[in-house]
Amino acid sequence: METNLRHVIDEEVKWDKTKTIVSKTDIYGTILYANDVFSKTCEYSTIELIGEPHNIIRHPDMPKVAFKALWDALKKGENFHAIVKNLTRTGRYYWVITDFTIDKDSEGKVVGYTARRKAVPNGVVKKIEPVYKTLLDIEKLKGEKASELYFEAYLNEEVGKNYNDFVVDLFNEELSKEEEEKNKKEINSLKKGLNWFFFGEANPN
Template sequence: MNTNLSPRPTKIIDEEVKWDRSKTIISKTDLKGTILYMNDAFGEASEYNKVELIGEPHNIIRHPDMPKVVFKVLWKALKKEENFHAIVKNLSRTGRYYWVITDFEVERDENGKATGYTGRRKAIPQSIIDKIAPLYKTLLEIEQIKGEKASELYFEAFLKEEVNMSYDEFVVDLFKNEVEKAANQNEEAEPNSKLKKSLNWFFFGEFV
């Protein structure tokens, strides 16, 4: 692979990418995370074009503010062939950032064997970022000073002691709560049955 086509930025800029936040970013990878497909929204948010990213590892857009333990948990779930949700700060080609919530789906062949992953990502409200960013900052600082294992142990303890749920459940619950809060503030609260399905609506455009 000619990595000169898709260089990671050498300078990190504390500035958010301007992109159409109503769009859904979609990418498909093989089982190792190599990008096989990306839609135009992915290009707009990441500031890379298809020629630059197809055939590259998905972690090319990993932002240095992201703790490694989040991706360790993500890959652990995917390797167990479980669908997964995550909140991620991504790095653009110019060194800027964009926050998204991601729905990872395991793709299978006609025999049910896993062949790769489809990721659907959408922008999230600032209220969710304000809640998750301090946790990520703590995890990253522990990782940098005490090592990845210490960060992982703290993360496990945090999920058990403070939220009493898995990371995937934590992300879904956080998103659902913020959607409900926003709906109540707008005096347009939806029935609970719909709120529980809000991620399906969020990524696919309708309640299922």
């Protein structure tokens, strides 16, 4: 498909941020399933998405080191969370927090991955975007390895957490702020954790 031919537009696509975007891939990242929310948000039909590499929605603003951290974790058998800026068919973007889980067959062999995505608070984007831009700039000027080493040092020295914990904590902190601003009495999503966030909807899509 025209992944590398799209004109990138600095405009967020309109989508229902109360919904969950779901996709399944094989171990190589080939899309096997995409729910209607995914198709509508990325502006491809489900038929167009099936059989395509998942990087069909990779936005050029995303540093490669973020995806390396993802694949390193999944190959170790670890579930993973990531904050990602994705690219739509028309060149627009949408930010999500993704919960990646590992799919296994009856014998325990890894056969693929399931990704569930939710919209993120604006505060998350404001904090993560400059970090990703720095990593991308290093990647372009100094190479992927330099970007990776910088990111490791950044997480150790300035954050004190690994990428997964950094993402989860950042999301929870910003969601908490949004909830406080709306004067909600309880923040059930934070108390129940991200597991509720991705799996506990009354009518998941």
